[in-house]
Amino acid sequence: xEDFSSLMGGFAVAISGYNILLMVVGILLGVIIGVLxxxxxxxxxxxxxxxxxxxxxxxxxxxxxxxxxGALFGGAITSILFxxxxxPWSVATTFxxxxxxxxxxxxxxxxxxxxxxxxxxxxxxxxxxFLAPVIAKFALRFGPAEFFAVQFLTFASFxxxxxxxxxKTLASMCLGFALASVGLDGVTGTLRLTFGYDELLNGxxxxxxxxxxxxxxxxxxxxxxxxxxxxxxxxxxxxxxIRTWRQLPRMAVTFLRSCIVGSWMGITxxxxxxxxxxxxxxxxxxxRNGRNFGKGELEGxxxxxxxxxxxxxxxxxxxxxxxxxxxxxxxxxxxxxxxxGLQPGPLLFVEQKExxxxxxxxxxxxxxxxxxxxxxxxxxxxxxxRVPFSIIAPAIVVVCAIxxxxxxxxxxxxxxxxxxxxxxxxxxxxxxxxxxxxxxxVLGDQAESSFRQAMxxxxxxxxxxxxxxxxxxxxxxxxxxxxxxxxxxxxGKKEGDDKVTTTA
Amino acid sequence: xxxxxEPTPEERDExxxxxxxxxxxxVACLFLVASAxxxxxxxxxxxxxxxxxxxxxxxxxxYIAVAMAIASAINLARxxxxxxxxxxTLTTRTGVFRMSAIFVPAVxxxxxxxxIGIYVASAIYIxxxxxxxxxxxxxxxxxxxxxxxxxxxxxxxxxxLVPLPKGPVEAAFGF
Numbered sequence: 001x002e003d004f005s006s007l008m009g010g011f012a013v014a015i016s017g018y019n020i021l022l023m024v025v026g027i028l029l030g031v032i033i034g035v036l037x038x039x040x041x042x043x044x045x046x047x048x049x050x051x052x053x054x055x056x057x058x059x060x061x062x063x064x065x066x067x068x069x070g071a072l073f074g075g076a077i078t079s080i081l082f083x084x085x086x087x088p089w090s091v092a093t094t095f096x097x098x099x100x101x102x103x104x105x106x107x108x109x110x111x112x113x114x115x116x117x118x119x120x121x122x123x124x125x126x127x128x129x130f131l132a133p134v135i136a137k138f139a140l141r142f143g144p145a146e147f148f149a150v151q152f153l154t155f156a157s158f159x160x161x162x163x164x165x166x167x168k169t170l171a172s173m174c175l176g177f178a179l180a181s182v183g184l185d186g187v188t189g190t191l192r193l194t195f196g197y198d199e200l201l202n203g204x205x206x207x208x209x210x211x212x213x214x215x216x217x218x219x220x221x222x223x224x225x226x227x228x229x230x231x232x233x234x235x236x237x238x239x240x241x242i243r244t245w246r247q248l249p250r251m252a253v254t255f256l257r258s259c260i261v262g263s264w265m266g267i268t269x270x271x272x273x274x275x276x277x278x279x280x281x282x283x284x285x286x287x288r289n290g291r292n293f294g295k296g297e298l299e300g301x302x303x304x305x306x307x308x309x310x311x312x313x314x315x316x317x318x319x320x321x322x323x324x325x326x327x328x329x330x331x332x333x334x335x336x337x338x339x340x341g342l343q344p345g346p347l348l349f350v351e352q353k354e355x356x357x358x359x360x361x362x363x364x365x366x367x368x369x370x371x372x373x374x375x376x377x378x379x380x381x382x383x384x385x386r387v388p389f390s391i392i393a394p395a396i397v398v399v400c401a402i403x404x405x406x407x408x409x410x411x412x413x414x415x416x417x418x419x420x421x422x423x424x425x426x427x428x429x430x431x432x433x434x435x436x437x438x439x440x441x442v443l444g445d446q447a448e449s450s451f452r453q454a455m456x457x458x459x460x461x462x463x464x465x466x467x468x469x470x471x472x473x474x475x476x477x478x479x480x481x482x483x484x485x486x487x488x489x490x491x492g493k494k495e496g497d498d499k500v501t502t503t504a
Numbered sequence: 505x506x507x508x509x510e511p512t513p514e515e516r517d518e519x520x521x522x523x524x525x526x527x528x529x530x531v532a533c534l535f536l537v538a539s540a541x542x543x544x545x546x547x548x549x550x551x552x553x554x555x556x557x558x559x560x561x562x563x564x565x566x567y568i569a570v571a572m573a574i575a576s577a578i579n580l581a582r583x584x585x586x587x588x589x590x591x592x593t594l595t596t597r598t599g600v601f602r603m604s605a606i607f608v609p610a611v612x613x614x615x616x617x618x619x620i621g622i623y624v625a626s627a628i629y630i631x632x633x634x635x636x637x638x639x640x641x642x643x644x645x646x647x648x649x650x651x652x653x654x655x656x657x658x659x660x661x662x663x664x665l666v667p668l669p670k671g672p673v674e675a676a677f678g679f
Binding site for chain 1: 508
């Protein structure tokens with residue numbers, strides 16, 4: 001009950017006029033970011049982070065999370081109308097969303113996508129409301145060994161649950177850790193891997209990496225393929241809303257399935273993109289209409305959108321309670337919290353109650369506001385895409401450059417952004433996943449210092465990680481996940497896996 | 505020639521300039537180089553156990569780099585023996601041309617920012633791209649570019665008070 005009154009207190013914070021205004025602004029910016037190719041949730045939030053430095057932390061995080069919700073909503077618009085996914089997690093939405101638009105049912109597809117996004121997000125927020133205080137209380141007892149175990153599990157699940165080549169995931173992740181170790185060693189104060197360059201003293205900024213890898217990298221691939229938006233015009237009448245909502249109750253099972261899959265993928269760092277594919281794949285297999293998937297079935301829009309939003313939102317749970325972000329965007333938000341002097345993790349729930357509950361309340365509010373905005377403003381957002389790409393492309397490069405510069409007021413970071421951009425392009429093309437790299441860059445220092453502290457207390461005995469059932473259990477699960485690709489290869493299951501990836 | 509950012513039908517059958525296999529091999533080799541750099545510095549720092557201090561500073565990076573080297577060696581071997589990847593296209597001549605159209609000017613833009621400030625450089629960059637690659641009329645390109653620069657100037661320097669690199673032009677206006 002104590003938590004309930006805290007949540008009500010949070011609503012009181014979130015419902016102030018100023019914060020609602022920030023929510024609206026954030027969601028509008030977010031939808032624009034989601035619609036534009038080259039600007040995504042992670043780098044969009046990273047670029048806009050400096051604008052919030054002057055605000056108080058609660059208002060700032062409300063604005064930044066609203067940008068994130070907006071980006072999640074926005075990705076669906078281009079997928080359905082133009083068959084161009086604005087975000088990686090809306091790729092699965094194109095499978096049925098665009099055929100629906102071609103059949104003249106674009107309005108129904110959009111309403112379906114927005115509504116299911118909303119349902120997925122609210123499911124995850126409810127989950128956060130009830131689970132976060134429990135997990136945080138539990139995590140207060142964590143020592144270095146337990147923290148390292150959780151971090152190990154985070155990275156092991158990239159290997160065990162990732163799609164594509166496990167060795168490429170491992171290489172990408174290790175590169176992140178290596179980049180994270182550049183600069184001053186937090187434990188001993190030694191300089192590492194700087195080779196005498198002063199610019200490297202502070203190490204690589206992960207915000208710069210995010211802007212480069214996702215922003216510039218995406219612009220390069222969009223330029224390479226060329227972009228032309230020719231698609232259905234979007235007109236949304238209110239009767240389409242009613243018409244679509246009448247069809248939705250039939251899909252209750254699909255909603256629930258996608259919510260659960262999405263939340264699970266969000267809490268473990270699977271992220272929104274695989275969640276949307278899994279949601280779609282499962283719905284296709286189990287739904288009575290499964291055979292019609294791909295031809296313009298509303299359920300085929302509902303399933304991936306619900307899962308993507310549930311995952312995107314649930315990614316906030318480990319970020320707030322353990323300080324371990326579940327997705328690159330959550331990692332950027334974590335970076336923001338650190339800049340405002342808030343250390344995410346279990347103590348946040350004790351020391352910054354007002355902030356945490358204000359944030360959770362704003363998640364409910366933000367999604368309600370978001371749903372209203374996207375339902376009313378679709379034609380406006382679709383119009384953005386009539387701006388030729390030859391204006392958008394250089395403008396995005398400029399925005400990225402400004403964003404990278406403001407991270408640390410240094411031109412060196414802008415150069416690094418360009419380097420990371422080329423890296424992002426190549427890695428995406430060659431199937432090296434980017435989220436493990438980003439999360440390793442964010443968590444590298446923490447993971448290393450908790451590892452070293454744990455080892456120090458045990459005087460170099462690795463069994464310290466199995467000293468009680470808690471960290472032992474997590475570590476064992478982590479080891480199993482890390483070795484899973486090897487096991488499945490030996491069992492000859494590789495073919496089965498490949499089949500899943502092609503159908504998904 | 506029209507706007508180069510729009511795809512043309514004839515480019516579908518264009519032969520590959522770089523195959524997936526070549527790129528995979530090059531990237532795997534770069535990974536190995538990175539591992540070697542990290543390992544060499546970790547050896548300098550030491551990766552042994554220090555009494556009362558725990559693992560030496562090079563301990564964590566050393567094992568990370570070893571894991572990276574092993575993973576990259578496997579990736580390299582896979583790419584070398586792979587037959588199917590040799591036929592897959594990483595990029596074509598048109599693709600590289602389009603990417604350089606945005607990237608090479610971007611490098612010049614970043615270089616110029618240090619001398620003439622970010623606002624003027626941005627305006628020139630956007631206008632030039634629109635004019636040369638988007639085939640816009642020069643006045644349209646200038647109007648769009650100056651508007652974007654002006655709005656970002658107001659946003660950062662005036663409203664949100666985040667200082668960005670400025671050059672002689674801003675100085676002439678007293679900033």
